Amino acid sequence: xxxxxxxxPFRRLLIAGTISSLAAIISGGxxxxxxxxxxxxxxxxxxEALSAxxxxxxxxxxxxxxxxxxxxxxxxxxxxAAWQRRDADPWLRLPLLVAPALIVxxxxxxxxxxxxxxxxxxxxxxxxxALLVLACQVVPLAALLQPAAPAEVRVGARAARDxxxxxxxxxxxxxxxxxxxxxxxxRALPALGVQAASGLPVDASGALAISGxxxxxxxxxIRRSRRGDLLLLGAAALVCVLIAVEGTTLLLPATxxxxxxxxxxxxxxxxxxxxxxxxxxxxxxxxxARARPAPVAERAPSLLSDYISxxxxxxxxxxxxxxxxxxxxxxxxxxxxxxxxxxxxxxxxAAGGAGAINCAVDEDIxxxxxxxxxxxxxxxxxxxxxxxxxxxxLSALSVVVMLAFTTPLxxxxxxxxxxxxxxxxxxxLKRSTWQxxxxxxxxxxxxxxxxxxxxxxxxxLAAVLLFVIVFYWTPPHFxxxxxxxxxxxxxxxxxxxxxxxxxxxxxxxxxxxxxxMVALSLLLTPLGAMGAIYLALAALLGAIFMRSAWDVWRRGxxxxxxxxxxxxxxxxxxxxxxxxxxxxLLG
Amino acid sequence: xxSWTLVVIAAIVIAVGQALLFRSAWRFRKxxxxxxxxxxxxxxxxxxxxxxxxxLGTVVFLVFVVQSLL
Numbered sequence: 327x328x329x330x331x332x333x334x335p336f337r338r339l340l341i342a343g344t345i346s347s348l349a350a351i352i353s354g355g356x357x358x359x360x361x362x363x364x365x366x367x368x369x370x371x372x373x374e375a376l377s378a379x380x381x382x383x384x385x386x387x388x389x390x391x392x393x394x395x396x397x398x399x400x401x402x403x404x405x406x407a408a409w410q411r412r413d414a415d416p417w418l419r420l421p422l423l424v425a426p427a428l429i430v431x432x433x434x435x436x437x438x439x440x441x442x443x444x445x446x447x448x449x450x451x452x453x454x455x456a457l458l459v460l461a462c463q464v465v466p467l468a469a470l471l472q473p474a475a476p477a478e479v480r481v482g483a484r485a486a487r488d489x490x491x492x493x494x495x496x497x498x499x500x501x502x503x504x505x506x507x508x509x510x511x512x513r514a515l516p517a518l519g520v521q522a523a524s525g526l527p528v529d530a531s532g533a534l535a536i537s538g539x540x541x542x543x544x545x546x547x548i549r550r551s552r553r554g555d556l557l558l559l560g561a562a563a564l565v566c567v568l569i570a571v572e573g574t575t576l577l578l579p580a581t582x583x584x585x586x587x588x589x590x591x592x593x594x595x596x597x598x599x600x601x602x603x604x605x606x607x608x609x610x611x612x613x614x615a616r617a618r619p620a621p622v623a624e625r626a627p628s629l630l631s632d633y634i635s636x637x638x639x640x641x642x643x644x645x646x647x648x649x650x651x652x653x654x655x656x657x658x659x660x661x662x663x664x665x666x667x668x669x670x671x672x673x674x675x676a677a678g679g680a681g682a683i684n685c686a687v688d689e690d691i692x693x694x695x696x697x698x699x700x701x702x703x704x705x706x707x708x709x710x711x712x713x714x715x716x717x718x719x720l721s722a723l724s725v726v727v728m729l730a731f732t733t734p735l736x737x738x739x740x741x742x743x744x745x746x747x748x749x750x751x752x753x754x755l756k757r758s759t760w761q762x763x764x765x766x767x768x769x770x771x772x773x774x775x776x777x778x779x780x781x782x783x784x785x786x787l788a789a790v791l792l793f794v795i796v797f798y799w800t801p802p803h804f805x806x807x808x809x810x811x812x813x814x815x816x817x818x819x820x821x822x823x824x825x826x827x828x829x830x831x832x833x834x835x836x837x838x839x840x841x842x843m844v845a846l847s848l849l850l851t852p853l854g855a856m857g858a859i860y861l862a863l864a865a866l867l868g869a870i871f872m873r874s875a876w877d878v879w880r881r882g883x884x885x886x887x888x889x890x891x892x893x894x895x896x897x898x899x900x901x902x903x904x905x906x907x908x909x910x911l912l913g
Numbered sequence: 914x915x916s917w918t919l920v921v922i923a924a925i926v927i928a929v930g931q932a933l934l935f936r937s938a939w940r941f942r943k944x945x946x947x948x949x950x951x952x953x954x955x956x957x958x959x960x961x962x963x964x965x966x967x968x969l970g971t972v973v974f975l976v977f978v979v980q981s982l983l
Contacts, residue, residue, distance in 0.1 A: 759955035760941075761963040787977055794974055819951040826948060826955075827941065835937065838930045842971075845926035849978060852916035 532730015
C-alpha cells in the first residue's frame with residue numbers, strides 16, 4: 327500500500343539520500359573546478375590519501391568519493407525498501423528501483439575517468455548520471471510529500487486541457503534545466519572540439535535562455551490556471567530565481583564552471599520537484615464539471631493536434647527539405663548531426679511560429695475559404711489571441727535556438743523569414759496587390775539560406791541562387807492552387823492573380839515564370855557549385871516542369887492545373903535532392 | 914563553353930520573360946479597373962514597381978554570375 331511508505335524513517339531516508347546526492351554533485355563540481363580529479367590516481371580507493379602530507383586536491387577527491395559512497399548506501403537502502411513494497415505508488419517505487427543501476431554506472435564511469443585519465447571528456451556524462459540519481463531521490467520525496475489527487479475528481483474540459491498543458495510545460499522545463507546545467511558545466515572543457523564531442527550546446531547562454539523561457543512559461547501557466555495554489559506558484563518562482571542566479575555564474579571564468587554546480591544541482595532538484603507537484607497537486611475545486619463527451623462522429627481534433635496544425639507542418643516539411651539540402655552542398659563539407667538537428671528544430675520553430683501568426687491574422691480570410699475554414703482559429707477551437715501568443719512564443723524560441731546552436735547569420739535569415747511572412751506578406755502584401763505571391767515568395771525562399779549559413783556562417787553566389795530558384799518556383803506553384811481555388815479567394819477578398827486578371831493571364835504567367843525558373847536552376851553548374859549529375863537531373867526535371875506548365879497554358883483544364891501543382895511540389899524536393907546527390911557522389 | 918552557353922540561355926530567357934511580365938503589369942494599369950466586389954484594387958504604380966524590383970534584382974544577380982565566370 328502507498329501508506330506503507332509514509333513512515334518517518336523512510337521519509338528521513340529519502341531526505342538523507344537527496345542531501346547526499348546534492349553534496350556529491352557539489353563536491354564533484356569542486357573537484358572539476360580545481361582540477362583535483364588527477365590527485366587520486368587509483369580507484370576506487372585513493373592511495374595518495376594514506377601518504378603524508380595530504381594536499382587540498384587529495385582531500386577534495388577523497389571527500390567526493392566518500393560522498394558518492396554514502397549516496398550509494400542510501401540509494402541501495404531506498405531500493406530495498408521499494409522492492410519490499412510491490413503494490414506501492416509507482417512514483418515512489420520506480421525511481422528508487424532505477425537509482426542503484428544509475429549510481430553503479432556513475433561510479434564505473436568515475437573509475438574510467440581515473441584509470442584512463444579522461445577527466446574532461448567524461449565529466450559531462452558523469453554529471454548527467456549524477457543528476458539522474460538526484461532526480462531518482464527527489465521524485466519519490468516530492469511524491470511522498472504530495473499524495474496523488476484522487477482519480478475520481480471530475481473537472482471541466484478547459485481545466486483538464488490547461489492541466490495537460492501545464493504538465494507538458496513543466497516536464498519540458500525539467501529537460502531544459504538539465505541541458506542547461508550540463509552545458510554550464512561543459513564550459514570548463516578545454517577546447518571547442520571537446521565541447522562539441524560532449525554533444526551539448528557550446529553556447530551555455532543559449533541553453534540558459536531556453537530553460538528560462540520554459541520555466542517562465544511554466545510559471546505563467548501556473549499563474550493562469552492554478553492561481554490560488556501558492557505552493558506551485560512559490561516552487562515555480564523559486565526555479566526562475568535559481569535560473570537567474572545560475573545565469574550570473576556565466577561571469578565566472580570557464581575553467582571554474584564547476585563552481586556553478588551547487589546552484590545548478592539545487593535548480594535541477596527544484597525543477598524536478600515542481601514537475602512532480604504539478605502532476606500530483608489537485609486541481610482547484612471550484613471548476614465546472616466535465617462536459618459530456620461529444621459523440622465520436624462529431625469529436626473535434628485534440629488540442630495538441632490543433633496547435634500542431636497551426637504550424638502548418640505539411641508546408642514546413644518542404645521548406646525543411648530545402649534547408650537540409652542546402653546544408654549538404656556547401657563548400658564546408660558534411661555538417662555534424664548536432665548542427666543538422668538544431669537547424670531543423672530552429673527552422674521548424676521559425677516557420678511554425680510564422681504559420682501560427684498567419685493563422686491568427688488571417689482568421690477573416692480563412693473563414694471564407696473552404697480549404698481553410700476548418701482550421702483551428704476560424705472554427706473557433708483556438709482563439710486568434712492564443713494562436714498569436716503561440717506563434718510569437720515559437721518565433722522567440724526559434725531565435726534563441728538558432729542563435730545558440732547555429733550561426734548569427736542563420737539566425738538573422740530565420741528571423742527575417744518570420745518577419746517577412748508574418749508581417750510583410752500576411753499583414754500587407756496578401757491583401758493589397760496581385761503581386762502578393764511573387765514578392766511574398768521571398769519568405770519561402772529563405773530556408774535554403776538558413777541551411778547554407780548555418781554551416782558556413784557566410785553567403786555565396788550559389789546560396790543566393792538557391793534563394794532565386796525557390797523565388798521563381800513560387801508563382802507557378804501557388805498560382806496553380808489559386809486557379810483551382812479562385813472562387814474561395816474571390817469570396818475572401820484576396821486579390822490573387824486569377825481573381826484580378828483572370829485565368830488566361832494567370833496560365834500564361836505561370837508558363838513565363840516556369841521558363842525563368844528552369845533556366846536559372848541550370849546556373850548552379852556554371853557557378854561551380856554543382857557538377858554533371860545535377861545538371862542532367864535539373865534539365866530532366868525542368869523539361870517535365872515545362873511540359874506541365876505548357877499544358878496549363880494551352881489546355882488550362884483542372885487536370886493540367888492539378889498536375890502542375892502536384893508536380894511542382896515533387897520538383898522542388900527532387901531538385902534539391904539532386905544537388906545533394908551530386909555533392910555526395912562527385913564531391 | 915558549356916558554362917557560358919547556360920548563362921547566355923538563362924540571360925535571354927530572363928530578359929524576354931521579364932519584358933513580357935513588365936508589359937503585362939503596364940497593361941494592367943487600366944484593364945484592372947473593374948474588379949469583382951470586395952476585391953481591393955492595388956496601386957498600379959506599386960505593381961509596376963514590384964515588377965521592376967524583381968527584374969532588376971534578377972539582372973543584378975546575373976551580372977554577379979557573369980563576373981564570377983570572367
